[in-house]
Amino acid sequence: MEQHDGWLLADLFQALGRRRDGAPEPGEPDSALEQLIASCEVLMSDVGEASMRAVAARALAAYGELDDDGRRAFFAHVTRTYDVDADQVRSAFHRWETARQAGSHGEAELVRLFDAVEPARQQLLRRMNHAPGATPALVDMRADLRRLMRDRPELRPLDHDFLHLLTSWFNRGFLRMAEVTPDSPPDLHTHLLQHERVHPMADHEELRRRLQPADRRIFAFFHPATGDMPLVFVEVALVRGLPRHIAPLLDPGPEIDPASADTAALYSINNALDGLAGVSFGSFLIKQVIEQVGEQLPHLTQFATLSPIPGFRRWLLEQAPHEPELERLAAELETSAGTCALAPPDLERMRSLLLPVLARYIARERRDDGRPVDAVARFHLGNGATAWELNWPANTSPEAWEQSYGAMVNYRYEPDRLERQHEEFVRRRTVAVGGPLQDVLPETEPPRPHATEPGSEKGTP
Structure with missing residues (x-):
């Protein structure tokens, strides 16, 4: 039986590989990309459990042989070929809507609608996960996708599928x-x-x-x-x-x-x-x-x-042209050669100017969804922590200067307040502020243009 399955798979791979436009001539080996695409077709066909495991392993092995151009081509192929079927979605929705109008809850039709709106890409990834050691390999595959899709926005639906599945697998x-x-x-x-x-x-x-x-x-x-x-x-x-x-x-x-x-x-x-x-x-x-x-x-x-404030410098430079006070502060910070070059009196004067702006950035500046623009602030405040104290200068490294002119912030985790503050943040976008940071936070929110979110930062808060 195992020998028969092997012959069946070999014949199927051969047939799939040869019927492609531009496939190699008979006798020439298929490229890794062709083997991978053929493997995906086999995985999405009526294939048994044992064969699925073998084909998935072959697919991941072929993927491992691809260079970045091959991976881009593979991701584009999967995104395009295994998308939702618009006609099936429309038909399933029409059946569900008809059942509801007829007075039925339409449970069966709703299940069919759920099945129709799920891209076939997700089923392909699930079947790839049958290979030995597949889950870490698929995590690495998504890392490749995220790196390569920066200039290929059409690949974002595939990343969404990866995220949907990985969130479930790694709950x-x-x-x-x-x-x-x-x-x-x-x-x-x-x-x-x-x-x-x-x-x-x-x-x-x-x-x-x-x-x-x-x-x-x-x-x-x-x-x-x-x-x-x-x-x-x-x-x-x-x-x-x-x-x-x-x-x-x-x-x-x-x-x-x-x-x-x-x-x-x-x-x-x-x-x-x-x-x-x-x-x-x-x-x-x-x-x-x-x-x-x-x-x-x-x-x-x-x-x-003791957390970094990775988006502050970029935000300040973006906002400076719109507010004279911020423009003067940014100009002085940009022309200084770092905090080591400032005399103590200048440090104190600069601190008195900088801390209220840092507090505003963390506690007041928001994205369209009402959450803070700073990624690290979103993370800790979303956990229920309290923005507590600003520190400057706290990190004299060149990287910290590029991020926030060397500023850092303490978020306090008070166990008896975490759940309540988390709920307040999620439900009402309430930012918990206390301690010295509250003392330097401007009383009124200054008028400003829409705050744009800085780009993604290296690392995790």
Whole structure:
């Protein structure tokens, strides 16, 4: 039987490959792209479970041989060929509407309508997932798609299909949180090094400084399909008081006794798989980390971040031509050579001008959907955190200057307020503000042109 299935598959691949326009002459091997397209046709035909597994494996192997041009061609083919059938959608909708007008609830017709409006691409991806090790391969495939579709907007429907399926496959019920330790597998350590984008690490020695001391922790979410490869990870420092500068958290220095700490600072949160962008794990991980660290160290009095403000500089330069005060502030910041070049009196004067504008940017500036324009603010405020304190200068790296002139912000996570503030944010777009940030927030919202959202930033808040 297995031999018969093998012959059947070989004949089917041969037939599919040869009947294409421009296919190789008989006797010549099919290209990887042709094999992949043929595999997809087989997967979408009436094929048995065992054969589906073999064909899916062949499809993923062929995909792995493609260069970027071949991948673009494959994505375009899938997007076009396995789209919804407009006639079927219209027909299914008409049957459902007719049933409702006749006084029926039309449950059966509604199910058929749901089936009709789902693109065949989603079924193709599900069937590809039958191959051994397919789920991580499909996550990588989506990472390729996201990279290659930046100048190909017609591929966005396929990305939406990937996101729809991956959100289901990687839902919270399948995730397992674990602490990463110096004894964790070396491949896991290497993965953290490669995917730390908020505060990149140069080598394993730098990673050791974030793992080894008693006042440092790293936690990650894992999924059965990815084994020891984390989906998202968060780095924690046990400190005294809210951190206001990033250097003490990253640079070598004396560790403190965890028993003397009063604050758990979550200073870096990273998605570790580019193909899972848009699948929300970070909020669950943060809340679980807070719960676990709080149980381990019940004397801690506060949990907070020291977060970047990645879109601020771009926003300021876009808004400056419309508001004279912002234009003067932007001009002074742009002509300075960084905070190191400013004398203490100039720093204080600049801080008094900059902090209210930063507060406005985080708490007042909104997108069309009513949520903050800053991606990191959306993430933490959407989790129910409170925008608490602005810090400048907090990060003197060139990258931080490019993002926010070196400014950072503390978001406080107060366990007894998270759920209520999350609901207020989701339902009413209410931004929770407190502490020193509230004190510098302008009382009235200044008139301004529509605030545009900055482009996507590297890394994850």
